[in-house]
Amino acid sequence: MTDRRAECWADMPQLIAAVQAAGDMLGLPHVAAQANLGDPEPMSDVEGRPYAETSFRWIDPDYAYWRDRKLALHVAFLTAARLIAEPFYYSDGRLGTWRPTALLDAVDCSQARNTPNFGEAIIAPVHLPRGLVGAVFWCSREPVGVEALFDEHAARLHMLALRLVATHNEARGRPRNAMVPQTLTRREVQCLRWAAAGKTDAEIGIILSLSVSTVRFHLRNAAGKLGATGRAQSIQIAAGLGYVGARAA
Secondary structure, three states: OOHHHHHHHHHHHHHHHHHHHHHHHHOOOEEEEEOOOOOOOOOEOOOOOEHHHHOOOOOOOOOOHHHOOOHHHHOHHHHHHHHOOOOEEEEOOEEEOOOOOHHHHOOOOHHHHOOOOOOOEEEEEEEEOOOEEEEEEEEOOOOOOHHHHHHHHHHHHHHHHHHHHHHHHHHOOOOOOOOOOOOOOHHHHHHHHHHHOOOOHHHHHHHHOOOHHHHHHHHHHHHHHHOOOOHHHHHHHHHHOOOOOOOOO
């Protein structure tokens, strides 16, 4: 383990305590956290003990939710955390944030609404480069006036979540084989953007007035610079680093 990773592990207990203390102060004392929603393993300490067992408290102390590997696929809060990168709150069957958004309006929260002893929550997603998405959840058993709490404290909670998730991923060496990418050329970015839009090499060549072999040359070069293996991973990493946006080329 490198000194840098050891320093991150040493910082984790203080960050865990700060996250729990923030929840206690706001009347949202039940906390859950995951550093990577795509990882079926729970967020754990350096010895592999889940923080859900050793540090954080949950609403139902008998429910070991972190052992349910299908949980991330059907929980409304996790769906919402993938959709937006800003904090949001849950109250009375609906989700809200600082602005109106159809993305949150479309998330079905009936499961949370029908869960016994579940009151309100503030959720802070953490979207990191290379496709890593984590989140921290602060929850209550009873209504606590979460909308007002959100207006006053959401920014601080979001920063706490960012520090916790980013530090934990660094401590674990995630993402694996990460590297600082070399600067992509204009042509490499153009080819990636059209590839992300679903265009074939031949179609990209027609659009950019390039031969198919030249398109493939640019895509291979881009993959090498990004540390990617294959077209799909190149697009994913490029999107996570901001080279490929929501609109193609």
